[in-house]
Amino acid sequence: MIKYERDNIDTDVIIPGQYLKVHDYAELATHAMEGLDPDFHSKVKEGDFILSGKNFGCGSSREHAPIALSHSGIKAVLALSFARIFYRNSVDGAFLLPIEIEDDAYQGISEGDEIDIDIKSNQIKNLTKNQTYKMKPFSEIIGKIIEAGGLFKYKPD
Amino acid sequence: MGKTLFEKIWDAHVVVEKENGPSLIYIDRHLVHEVTSPQAFDGLRMNNRRVRRPDLTIATMDHNVPTNDRSLPILDQTSAIQIKTLEKNCQEFGIQLFDINSPNQGIVHVIGPQLGITLPGSTIVCGDSHTSTHGAFGALAFGIGTSEVEHVLASQSLWLEKPKSFEIKVEGKRKNPHAVTAKDIILSIIKNIGTGGGTGTVIEYSGEGITDLSMEQRMTICNMSIEGGARAGLVAPDENTFEYLRGRKYTPKNYESLVEYWRENLKTDSDAKFDKTYTLHIDNIAPQVSWGTNPGMTCDVTESVPYPDEFAKGDQNQKKAAQNALEYMNLEAGTPITEIKIDRVFIGSCTNARLEDLIEASKIIKGQKVSEKVRAMVVPGSQMVKRQAEELGLDKIFTEANFEWREAGCSMCLGMNPDILSPGERCASTSNRNFEGRQGAGGRTHLVSPVMAAAAAIEGHFVDTRELDLD
Numbered sequence: 370m371i372k373y374e375r376d377n378i379d380t381d382v383i384i385p386g387q388y389l390k391v392h393d394y395a396e397l398a399t400h401a402m403e404g405l406d407p408d409f410h411s412k413v414k415e416g417d418f419i420l421s422g423k424n425f426g427c428g429s430s431r432e433h434a435p436i437a438l439s440h441s442g443i444k445a446v447l448a449l450s451f452a453r454i455f456y457r458n459s460v461d462g463a464f465l466l467p468i469e470i471e472d473d474a475y476q477g478i479s480e481g482d483e484i485d486i487d488i489k490s491n492q493i494k495n496l497t498k499n500q501t502y503k504m505k506p507f508s509e510i511i512g513k514i515i516e517a518g519g520l521f522k523y524k525p526d
Numbered sequence: 527m528g529k530t531l532f533e534k535i536w537d538a539h540v541v542v543e544k545e546n547g548p549s550l551i552y553i554d555r556h557l558v559h560e561v562t563s564p565q566a567f568d569g570l571r572m573n574n575r576r577v578r579r580p581d582l583t584i585a586t587m588d589h590n591v592p593t594n595d596r597s598l599p600i601l602d603q604t605s606a607i608q609i610k611t612l613e614k615n616c617q618e619f620g621i622q623l624f625d626i627n628s629p630n631q632g633i634v635h636v637i638g639p640q641l642g643i644t645l646p647g648s649t650i651v652c653g654d655s656h657t658s659t660h661g662a663f664g665a666l667a668f669g670i671g672t673s674e675v676e677h678v679l680a681s682q683s684l685w686l687e688k689p690k691s692f693e694i695k696v697e698g699k700r701k702n703p704h705a706v707t708a709k710d711i712i713l714s715i716i717k718n719i720g721t722g723g724g725t726g727t728v729i730e731y732s733g734e735g736i737t738d739l740s741m742e743q744r745m746t747i748c749n750m751s752i753e754g755g756a757r758a759g760l761v762a763p764d765e766n767t768f769e770y771l772r773g774r775k776y777t778p779k780n781y782e783s784l785v786e787y788w789r790e791n792l793k794t795d796s797d798a799k800f801d802k803t804y805t806l807h808i809d810n811i812a813p814q815v816s817w818g819t820n821p822g823m824t825c826d827v828t829e830s831v832p833y834p835d836e837f838a839k840g841d842q843n844q845k846k847a848a849q850n851a852l853e854y855m856n857l858e859a860g861t862p863i864t865e866i867k868i869d870r871v872f873i874g875s876c877t878n879a880r881l882e883d884l885i886e887a888s889k890i891i892k893g894q895k896v897s898e899k900v901r902a903m904v905v906p907g908s909q910m911v912k913r914q915a916e917e918l919g920l921d922k923i924f925t926e927a928n929f930e931w932r933e934a935g936c937s938m939c940l941g942m943n944p945d946i947l948s949p950g951e952r953c954a955s956t957s958n959r960n961f962e963g964r965q966g967a968g969g970r971t972h973l974v975s976p977v978m979a980a981a982a983a984i985e986g987h988f989v990d991t992r993e994l995d996l997d
Contacts, residue, residue: 458672510547
């Protein structure tokens with residue numbers, strides 16, 4: 370778990386504009402979070418999560434933002450709230466899970482904690498601290514797009 | 527119960543509706559640019575799909591185009607490839623492209639209205655968050671990501687959850703309409719509702735403070751709806767709207783009968799209910815200057831840089847954000863805004879690079895010189911704006927004052943082309959985002975109106991534009 374205790378983490382710090390010309394996702398990943406945390410690339414591990422405050426992913430519509438995080442190894446972002454375009458981009462391309470949390474998870478989870486997320490029961494387990502928190506359930510369409518593995522695999526009933 | 531304008535446009539575009547679920551919404555116009563489209567076209571090719579309605583899809587290149595001499599080759603190879611890729615994709619899929627040499631090239635949100643592509647009551651999408659700009663014409667217009675771009679290219683539709691409705695009433699009259707601009711109104715709104723204040727909503731702007739505005743000023747307002755977290759922002763169309771679009775290059779042939787329909791139908795019913803409302807009184811608002819690293823961190827030009835405690839009002843994350851912002855911006859709390867000295871001035875972007883913006887800024891520049899410590903540039907929003915400005919002699923006014931006069935594009939709004947700030951440089955910018963590194967790594971952005979940017983260029987620091995002789 371990598372924790373950024375702040376609101377309004379914008380897409381310009383997730384992946385600065387100068388890299389929107391980069392089409393190689395592995396290279397894009399080396400610049401993830403560069404605008405905020407230059408050490409991110411060296412500390413992130415495959416399967417990591419990010420925890421942050423309100424309005425995560427605000428700003429530009431660049432899908433490069435969830436792509437850069439995803440190809441760095443990030444499987445989910447847990448935040449108090451999300452900007453809409455980032456949220457949809459994350460699930461449309463099946464890049465990562467945007468998990469809306471409540472204040473108990475935001476306060477309770479620390480940097481480095483091991484976390485298990487169960488999107489069936491909408492529960493987040495903190496294995497390090499032996500605590501459980503609720504996540505906000507996905508809406509119907511978002512749940513189905515996630516289940517299908519992205520927007521283009523989603524087939525309406 | 528009556529319906530809001532947004533609900534009427536939404537309902538008119540529902541292809542499939544699911545109870546308590548998402549709707550498949552028809553898209554009337556799809557605007558495409560070089561940065562968020564390449565993977566979408568790749569996706570079409572991989573799955574052997576065609577563009578469903580090339581006739582409703584329009585492309586231009588704006589984000590990474592250089593703004594210097596267009597006869598020179600593009601030095602940045604990755605930009606050149608992205609531009610070439612858009613040309614190839616448009617050719618292969620039969621999409622009309624206003625390329626880098628076209629007289630109609632420009633920022634996608636500037637050219638749409640100028641060419642009569644943006645129409646009241648329509649749904650408009652683009653892989654760019656500032657698509658909300660087109661809402662000024664009473665369109666439902668919003669930004670989408672690249673997967674959604676591919677979905678619209680393939681199907682001309684999108685699965686969407688219906689946003690909530692949010693009415694922002696702007697009441698009263700500005701006493702100094704040339705010194706206090708549409709940009710100051712929208713910055714005031716975002717300062718008050720916060721960067722997440724509009725999350726999950728479509729804003730309808732109403733009231734005398736909005737209907738008094740020209741179409742170009744309304745675009746400035748709607749453009750920054752996304753900075754308040756909203757999906758989109760719109761204004762009910764009126765006679766100003768209809769007049770603006772009359773006789774443009776792509777204005778429909780049956781325009782007058784459309785106007786009759788729009789006049790009758792495109793308004794919120796008197797008994798409609800919004801999910802949320804907010805009212806701003808503008809009789810006494812001051813010119814606005816952002817001091818921090820998001821557009822909500824803004825204050826009156828007559829104020830001082832706030833102390834983090836005073837800004838945060840008890841919210842710990844806000845306090846920390848303000849501390850971080852002051853550090854990044856290299857500002858001390860308590861410093862009067864008018865004492866902040868700047869290094870650069872950027873008049874440009876989809877927020878404020880239209881003809882009126884340049885005219886208003888030129889009134890301040892005329893006969894003056896840019897401060898010796900400042901480097902200033904004007905990047906017109908489109909080649910059409912540039913030509914119109916040159917016909918009025920504005921280019922001479924700017925260049926004689928030592929402003930650089932450039933070709934059209936997004937330029938220093940987002941730092942994708944060579945127009946960027948150096949680390950530590952401080953810029954008075956007419957753009958829409960003051961995020962860290964937005965205008966170049968380490969660059970410091972203050973969001974202001976074109977009038978404020980012009981005055982700051984001359985004086986070398988921010989000034990209360992109401993004290994200038996403008997009205």
